[in-house]
Amino acid sequence: MALLNFPDNMFQILPGEPRLYGEYPEIRAGVQYFRNFMETGEWERRRDKTARRFYQSLVGERSKDKLGRFYSPNELFDWYLFLAEAINDHPQNYEVSYGSRVVPVFAAIGRNIHLVSSIEGFEERARRIVTSGQSQPNGGLFELLVALAYARDGARVRFRPEQPGKRKTYDLDVEANGQSWAVECKRLEPGTYVENERAHKRTLWSAASRALAATGRSYYANVDFLTEVTDLSENHLTNHITDFLRSGELNQIRHDQHIRMVVGELDLDGIQSVLDTDVILFPGPVYNKLLTGKYYRYDDLNIAHKVRFAENPHYIDALSQAIVLRSRSLSEKAIEKKARHIRRKLSEACSQLPTDRPGVIHVGLEALGHDAIEVRRHEKIVDNIQRFDPKEKPLAYVFTHYFSPEASPEDAWAIDETFDWRRLRMGPMPLSQTSLLLPSDAIGREGSHWES
Structure with missing residues (x-):
């Protein structure tokens, strides 16, 4: 797919084509509510711009973004609306990882759309999100x-x-x-601390991953950061990776007062066997699981790979090399700053x-x-x-x-x-249905998401 020449069916499902993720009328209702605030043809222009940014990021034409974002920060709501529309109407463009953060919101608004007219000022707030607040x-x-x-x-x-x-x-x-x-x-919001941590981690891993990639082989590194990521010098991980490569060992456990690392060669046989007969959505949890052997909720991966894209570059057709960092920030100071x-x-x-x-x-x-x-x-x-x-x-x-x-x-x-x-004061509870996103008849459970 030429990035400057989208096919005519870029934002459509072809006749007889299966819906990859099902159909969600409540999400569609939420999408349509916000689209109604736009002039004729405005959403089509904004959607096209959003799609181009997404696909340029996928194929590496926007590598200057240090945070690896698929969207323009100034047009974040367009990215949200694009994903919420895509899951129903053009699922080949749906990005599953970020979409999971977005579509529950549109579903909740669409599910309760009958209540909107009873709330004074609701329409004005929604219109502002679409325009000056996007x-x-x-x-x-x-x-x-x-x-x-x-x-x-x-x-x-x-x-x-x-x-x-x-x-x-x-x-x-x-x-x-x-x-x-x-x-x-x-x-x-995550805040500047989280953004700075992500950006510095990408910098730390950049030179280290290049050293691994230069060998022509595939590698993984599991790294726990024990001190704040932003306190580490830019060559901290590179020094460990260089020492590992010089050792000639297939894998190593390395540690100091700042990190714990397990590094070694990555077996691609599992993912290659799938690619022999099929394409795989990227980015996405299926690709991550096939590549690393495991899936984790909120997996923090940095992946550099040599791939051949399918006709739609949202899918990978072949893989020849991969360098993967899986990391966690376990510093007490980092956790405190993210919470405080x-x-x-x-x-x-x-x-x-x-x-x-x-x-x-x-x-x-x-x-x-x-x-x-x-x-x-x-x-x-x-x-x-x-x-x-x-x-x-x-x-x-x-x-x-x-x-x-x-x-x-x-x-x-x-x-x-x-x-x-x-x-803080005695008196009646102002709200009995406490969930904002789940349907009223949803079956809940006790505890938090990290409790089985």
Whole structure:
């Protein structure tokens, strides 16, 4: 497929072609709701631009992006809408790993679309996401999900009008069971620390992977970072890899006070046997499992490989060499820094609440890494909430929504939503249906996503 010459059926399913991931009417309804805010032909132009960025990244024509993103940060919502549309209407373009974070949101909005007209100000917030807010859609989408949850519960919900240039106020007025509530929503982003960690890890691995690739053989390295990744010199991993190659051994265990590493030759027989008769979606959990022999939730892989793309470069047709880094950031300081900024967000949210009625804060955050890391991060977040002092504000509840999306070798998307709450004042619970993403009749389970 020529990148500047997309085929006529680029965004279609051919007659008789199977739907790779099934059909989801609720996702389609959510997609159509946001598309309705665009002029005729506008989405087609934005979609084409998004697809070109994605495929250029896949084939290595956008290697200058240090974070390896498939999308433009300034057009993030277009990437979201592209994925949510693709899973139903052009699944050959659906990126399963990122899509699992996006499609549950569109599904929840589409599932509750009948409630939108009852929420004053909802349409204005949604329109802003599509237009001026598309570089930072997560906060706005989270606000919409919270508003729908209260409306689904039977409450009267109204978005507070925003007043540019004036002091920020809270998000929602909610009336439920004879009680008025002031509701503020905060969606926690990974933050600059996480982005800097990812970028520095890519730098650390870049020279090391080139040294391995120069041998013409395939290798893997499993690395646990015991200190902060950003504290390591750029040649730290390269020095270990160089010593390993000089040893002439097939595999080694290497460690120092900063890392633990297992490095060795990678057997490609398993993935080659599949490629002999089929193509494999890349990136994706099936490819990762076939390449490394195992699948992990939130697997953190950096892959350099020599491949032949299929006609659609979203699929790989042949593989001749692969260099794979699987890593975890286990530094206590790193975990603390990834968890601590919830205190600042709570303070910001509380400052926006009024003093004349009980307040509710909803905090949304997404899992960032390996299950063992998430357990520690969750403990620290809960501790921060438990110790939070609202001072003079009549804050009644803090609700925490912990999202754990997943694309596994078996499923194109799945989501766990853990819910925690803290009551600071006696009184009725403002919200009985606590899930923002799952259907009302979904069968839940006790515990968090890392608990079997």
